[in-house]
Amino acid sequence: MNTLQVLHDDFSHWKCTKCNEQLVFAPVELVYLESKFSVELPTCPSCGYVLIPESLALEKMAEVERLLEDK
Amino acid sequence: MEQHELRQWEAQCTQEELPHCQTRCPLHIDVRNFCKKLAAGKINEAWAILYKSMPIPHIAANLCEGDCMDSCLRHELGGSINMPELERCCAANATKTPPLRPLPSKGKKVLIIGGGLTALAAAWDLAKKGITPTILSENPYEDLASVLPEDSFAQHQAAFEKLGVLFSSEDLPSNLNEASDAWDAVLLATQEAAALYDCALTDPAILQTEISSVFSVPSPCIATKIERIAQGKTLALSAERSMQNVSLTAGREHEGSYQSRLHTAVSSISSLPLLPAGETGYDEATAMLEAGRCLQCECMQCVDNCVYLAEFKSYPKVYARQVYNNAAIVMGTRYANKMINSCMLCGLCEEICPEDFAVQNLCLTARQDMVAASTMPPSAHEFALRDMAFANTAGMLAMNAPSASASTYAFFPGCQLPAISPHLVESTYSYLRDSLEEPVGLFIHCCGAPAHWAGQKELTQATTDQIQKQWENMGKPQLITGCPTCATMLAELLPHIPTRSLWAVLEEIGLPPTARLPKQPYVLHDPCSTRHDEPMRDHVRSIASTLDISISEPHHTGVLTECCGYGGLLDTANPELSRKASEHRAEVLSSCTEEEQDILTYCAMCRDMLARTGKRTIHLLDILFPNCNAALACCNADPATIPVTGFSDRRENRIRLKEHLLTTLWGEKEHVADTDAPTITYTEQASANMEERRILRSDIRKVVTHVEETGESLFNTETERHVASFRPVTVTYWMEYTKDENGYCIHNVWSHRMQILPPK
Known part of the structure; x- marks a missing residue:
């Protein structure tokens, strides 16, 4: 599965509160209605907490959700 | 949907039927489009329309007597469109004639016996199809050369030459059987020729005779000029089919004049007088104006009256096909x-449609099929169904009258009145208890409308089963419905449960003495669920009359009322269109009186949907029970200014009302709030985003608890x-927040x- 790169901003100023680690881009699997994507997202390297920024949720993700719902 | 069901749906919509002028014209000239082009000054394009469907167009356009005019819907509105003069003007002034491109020769030849319009028309059509016609007549043009404009006749002759039409003045064949052997087909184009050979017609519709390759006009033959040209077309088509050895009759039901099924509403169209033609006919400018009087007949009555049908840019016949x-x-x-999922299921289209096309049934069945096939988009109705589930669990209340073991009546306010105006539920229930001698219980439950509208048959059934059970537990009381949708749904889904509308009961027991007597007039909005509930609409008007309220009725009222934008769960499935529908209805209500009046309605959801457009709107109960209970959060001043209740507030109102009533009426212990839970506050931006993004405070509370x-x-x-x-179940909620000793402050949500799936 190809890993998609949808975020191009710098997320180095984000930290995981619990692990006190800086977030780094890591491949994350997103699943909806039997479809699976691998996407590079800011993630805590220690515990794996993934950040979905507001813009991603409201734009690209919402659009893909709509498309998959109509499939 | 099965294919035969699709055909039934399609047949019910007449929008694609041809206009009356076109079906009345024996040649089926596209009069509507012709007028459209001519009115736009596109005379060459108008001429091309005639040229396409008229045989011998240079002649026919000059001889047309306007058979269409007696079917023109302008007839009573200034006079039928003067097609004969428009055609003549067009033929005379067109500067470009479409190129004639006859098909390659098929090596077939047809003998046409007799001259005149029928013969010439048959020859035109045959020659265009690559079949060589020979007109056998001493005088094929009769007197046409003298009655036609010189130019037109010359153009006709040039066209015939290009088509390769042959003429012969030899003697007529003595034996028709022999002639039919010598030619691929023989056409008898005049009544004289038909009489001469006495060859009986076996199928007058397609002019077939007892000799298989001979086709003939009837004898005697009484026909207008255009009908004679149409006969030529029929002869040519029958001859062509017989040569091809294909069915002579298939698909020819609509040859010649027939009655169109197209409905066109003309009641709101004003009269425009016919423009007189001078001695030399119309000049181009006058022809443009005359063509502009054409009504461009179509149906579109439902589409013109429904925001939803208009939104998807088509009409029910196409929608049925798309559903299929x-x-x-x-x-x-x-x-x-x-x-x-965007139909409001309000049924206005069915009332308006002359053929009773019920788009609501089409869409509801489609939704039910989608749910059954697991193809319904999960996000379409989930928010509303979650709200319904909440109303039927945490918000549900089924109690007999205080200190009674069974109830004769039960007030059934629905789920939105307790959510939007909880104080009105309390006041109304109190008044009913005081006024009715028999015990009155309180039954707060959703009627199942959201599940029904979402196409969720099983969930609808489960909801009605739950209502049934609670109703039995309460001693099978008569339900007094406070919500018009509940009244409709109960009548449909649980017809054995006796119900009466709150308005009927209030009329009977008398109005509360607390009722305000507003001096101002109101414009009345009937909820769409009362479309077929005339008694309820009458009770409301009667109550308004008792209160001496002057009521204005909008253009669309009563059985023709419009949805506020909530029906069919539009607000969940398509919030943008829902707002458009609310704004449209508010505009209809605003513009029906010279001076804008406040809106009066009797559905809690309609009240909020119209109020969200900024239009001052009140519920009838606001007038009947103006004194608010201070314990319940609500505005007690001008009810038209009460803000629209947000999604989270609706839930909290339900809970607060339930707890309040259980404590005050049924003596239950006051619920002690969980004081350990951290305080959560929301910025204005966060609150606005929560409403728009359908995120509840209870959702955010779960995120906080998780943190x-x-x-x-x-x-x-x-x-x-x-x-x-x-992520509680199917949606992941995010909050952006700051935290201090006062608790959480939410700045944003999505x-x-x-x-x-986190990385492994």
Whole structure:
């Protein structure tokens, strides 16, 4: 599965509160209605907490959700 | 949907039927489009329309007597469109004639016995199809050369030459059978020729005779000029089919004049007088104006009266096809999902449609099929169904009258009145208890409308089963319905439960003495669920009359009322269109009186949907029970200014009302709030985003609880704000927040349905 790169901003100023680690881009699997994507997202390297920024949720993700719902 | 059902739906919509002028014209000239082009000054394009469907157009356009005019819907509105003069003007002034491109020769030859319009028309059509016609007549043009403009006649002759039409003045064949052997087909084009050979017609519709390759006009033959030209067309087509050895009759039901089924509403069209033609006919400018009087007949009555039908840019016949195709898709995108889920299911189209096309039935069945096939988009109705589930659990209340073991009546306010105006539920219930001698219980429950509208048959059944059970537990009381939708749904889904509308009961027991007597007039909005409930509408008007309220009725009222934008769960499935529908209805209500009046309605949801457009709107109960209970959060001044209740507030109102009534009426212990839970406040922006994004305070509370329990969050070192997420079931909720000793302050919220699988 190809890993998609949808975020191009710098997320180095984000930290995981619990692990006190800086977030780094890591491949994350997103699943909806039997479809699976691998996407590079800011993630805590220690515990794996993934950040979905507001813009991603409201734009690209919402659009893909709509498309998959109509499939 | 099966294919035969699709055909039935399609047949019910007449929008694609040809206009009356076109079906009345024996040649089926596209008069509507011709007038449109001519009115736009596109005379060459108008001429091309005539040229396409008229045989011998240079002659026919000059001889047309306007058979269409007696069917023209302008007839009583200034006079039928003067097609004969428009055609003559067009033929005379067109500067470009479409090129004649006859098909390659098929090596077939047809003998046409007799001259005149029928013969010439048959020859034209045959020659265009690559079949060589020979007209056998001493005088094929009769007196046409003298009655036609010189130019037109010359153009006709040039066209015939290009088509290769042959003429012969030899003697007529003595034996028709022999002639039919010598030619591929023989056409008897005049009544004299038909009489001479005495060859009986076996099928007058297609002019077939007892000799298989001979076709003939009838004898005697009484026909207008255009009908004679149409006979030529019929002869040519029959001859062509007989030569091809294909069915002579298939698909020819609509040859010649017939009655169109197209409905066109003309009641609101004003009269425009026919423009007189001078001695030399119309000049181009006058012809443009005359053609501009054409009504461009179409139906579109439902579409013109429904925001939803207009939104998807088509009409029910096409929508039925889209619904059918949508269900047939196995792999690919179902483009019609949004259209199917956007119908308000209000039934106005059925009332307006002359053929009773019920788009609401089409869409509801489609939704039920989608749910059954598991192709319903999960996000379409989930928010509303969650709200319904909440109303039927945490918000549900089924209590007999205080200190009674069974109830003769039960007030059934529905789920939205307790959510939007809880104080009105309390006041109304109190008044009913005081006024009715028999015990009155309180039954707060959703009627199942959201599940029904979502196409969820099983959930609808489960809801009605629950109502049935509670109703039995309460001693089978008569339900006094406070919500018009509940009244409709109960009548449909639980017809054995006796119900009466609150308005009927209030009329009977008398109005509360607390009722205000507003001096101002109101414009009345009938909820769409009262479309077929005339008694309820009458009771409301009667109550208004008792209160001496002057009522204005909008253009669309009563059986023709319009939906506020909530019906069919439009607000969940397509919020943008829902707002458009609310704004449209508010505009209709605003513009029906010279001076704008406040809106009066009797459905809690209609009240809020119209009020959200900024239009001053009140519920009838606001007038009947003006004194608010201070314990319940609500505005007690001008009810038209009460803000629209947000989604979270609706839930909290239900809970508060239930707890309040259980404590005050049924003596239950006051619920002690969980004081350990951290305080959560919301910025104005966060609150607005929550409403728009359908995120509830209870959803955010779950995220906070998750953070409290796990300590998991992310921190933005630049903004110094945290974000955290939690996925209770199908949606992941995110909050951006700051936290101090006072608790959590939420700055922003968002959500997504996609699930995150963290890296392994």
